[in-house]
Amino acid sequence: MSHERISEEEFLRTYDAGEYERPSVTVDMLVFTIRSEEQENYRKLAEPELGLLLIRRGGHPYLGQWALPGGFVSMQESLEAAARRELHTETGLDDIYLEQLYTWGDVGRDPRTRVISCSYMALVDSSELELEAGDDASEASWFRVEQRLIEEKRHIHEQGRVTERRLQLMLSNGTEQLSAIIETKEQVQGRVRSNTLNLLQAQGIAFDHAQIIHYALERLRSKIEYTDIAFNLMPEKFTLTALQKVYEIISGRKLLAAAFRRKMADWVIETGEYTASAGHRPSRLYRLNLERETL
Amino acid sequence: MSHERISEEEFLRTYDAGEYERPSVTVDMLVFTIRSEEQENYRKLAEPELGLLLIRRGGHPYLGQWALPGGFVSMQESLEAAARRELHTETGLDDIYLEQLYTWGDVGRDPRTRVISCSYMALVDSSELELEAGDDASEASWFRVEQRLIEEKRHIHEQGRVTERRLQLMLSNGTEQLSAIIETKEQVQGRVRSNTLNLLQAQGIAFDHAQIIHYALERLRSKIEYTDIAFNLMPEKFTLTALQKVYEIISGRKLLAAAFRRKMADWVIETGEYTASAGHRPSRLYRLNLERETL
């Protein structure tokens, strides 16, 4: 190569991208929200649950199965712009929390052609939110998300350690029940550590999307511990009990109210308003404290 | 679309990827290591520093400037395989810690053509490590990495809050001194929070790579607090003081030895060996404890 002979402007003017074959690039959206299941007992609080938006596939491959909303990235838009565009066409929403998660680039992950997919997680608040009917014959639906540890194996040998886990991912929307088995492997070999994620089986979930969902849940679970990301799932005004339930659902464990309230004390501010109550003591409504010092 | 009429097999057999224009996809490698600066005083310990591997560009654009090692992802290899391949050609190393960081997809980030780049962070231990001469006329070098906060502005208004920071990234390899100014913006607008990263100026650093380096440093800094990622930077046997210095360099603050040793007590095991010492009390050599319960 004798690039040194010509100027950068001349190089760029005459640059030919060439005819290498290129992978297709898509974005996949993980839109999470908190939805409340109404209770039969008037005294009891609504039990919130974690919801994920899926689209029924109207074409091959995986016809009739459920997939993450997403689409191709065009040449004129950034990855994030593509993600926001997809989000808008699917939910009608514009200004919501969006975070890039991970880029999936295995060779055989789409049977049609080589597709590299950049996944984004969006968090929307529990207020009313109508789903737009998709453009093609697609159908959108919120699914309740649950995960369950099936098996854990740990093996320590001279050179290192392996921890293998099998998890079941369960998605249901009232009508349909989807599930998948995912295997995670944490390995230390000498001084080298690595993590792998494997999809063992999927029922009703298209492509490798069960794997992506699992990854997103892990990210959500870990980030809720050390950031204020959970507030993106809350409406503007909320009770501390509602906030606590969001933490409990995502972290997967019960929390003690006293400790939780102590921890949140600096993160929230009383609004002075109360819930119009039902059968029990009314509860203060709080909002996010913008002047809070640290995360 | 009438996909429902044909079988999935037939659909895939007749699938035509079509002639849409596609972006190029590359991987960029952030190879970090800890390198030790020898001291003049025989009593003093070597002062370790964080090193990053860069390649001098042998062609346009950014001719002569320094860039992250990387290259195009081929149709037959996964993203991670491409990353490991690049790593191998650049360092000769195979089994080292590798983690996907972020995918950069802004439209104008490469002046030649649309390039989407998936960045990976690799951590290699401080043992000797020769750099392979690159294939084309490229030249590889370790740079000392430092970052400095220049300015911090915080503004709280009714609807939200903005925190803007300016940082200087400084890279030097003894001969050359590179630098860049990066602006970060953390925003809360209503219930929507967002983070943006901007490259304001770069001296000697090609493309948007200064931005990518900044992002990697942030990731490293945050992960060192809650994972054992730092051990990937250590040789098999190490002293607790050496480990502490790695933590100090990456987190950017001094730690107290007593507290640090208490925290690390469960993570390491004594080997029974000691450093062949110089002018002061010899120090125990430890190794990673594989049976440690939690992170």
Place this chain on the structure above:
DNA sequence: TTAATAGTGTCTATGAGACATTATTCT
């Protein structure tokens, strides 16, 4: 009155920061 949730007080265990003190080596 009762079921249910809201909200607080306090004891304890744990862990981090601060700082002082002792131990050990080579020149």
Place this chain on the structure above:
DNA sequence: AGAATAATGTCTCATAGACACTATTAA
């Protein structure tokens, strides 16, 4: 002896878990 680092002891403070206790509402 002296410089430098290695390693430990201990006081204090902040925080999280546990759990008991009080407060308030609608039916």
